[in-house]
Amino acid sequence: QVQLVESGGGLVQAGGSLRLSCVASGRTFSNYAMAMGWFRQAPGKEREFVAAIRWSGGSTNYADSMKGRFTLSRDNAKNMVYLQMDSLRPEDTAVYYCAAYPFPRTGDLGSQKPTYWGQGTQVTVSS
Secondary structure, three states: OEEEEEEOOEEEEOOOOEEEEEEEEEOOOOHHHEEEEEEEEOOOOOOEEEEEEEOOOOOEEEOHHHOOOEEEEEEHHHOEEEEEEOOOOHHHOEEEEEEEEEOOOOOOHHHOOOOEEOOOEEEEEEO
C-alpha cells in the first residue's frame, strides 16, 4: 500500500497562485516503477486529470487547459510531488487529489488509471 497526503490548498483570488504538495509513504517503488500526479473534481463534475510526472527521467504530462499555468515537479529523495498553480481562475475551483501510478505504462499518463489516491485538498479561487 502507498499512502498519499496532500497539503497546500486554500482560498486565493483569481490571478493568484497556490502550491500543492503531496508526500508518499508506505510501500514506495524504485524510481523506474513509479509515477505520481494530480487530478481534480469540481462540484457536480467528474474527476479529471491535471498533470503527472514519472519518477525516472521526470517526463510530464499535462491536461491541455493547465499547460502554461501549472507546473509539476518532484523530489525523489523525499517521495514528494509539487503542483505550482499560477494564473488561477474561478473554474480551477475543485478538490485536488494526489495520485500514484505503480509500474506505469509508456505513453501519456493522462490516459492511465492511478492505483492510489490521497484524501484531497480544497482549492477555491474567488473572482
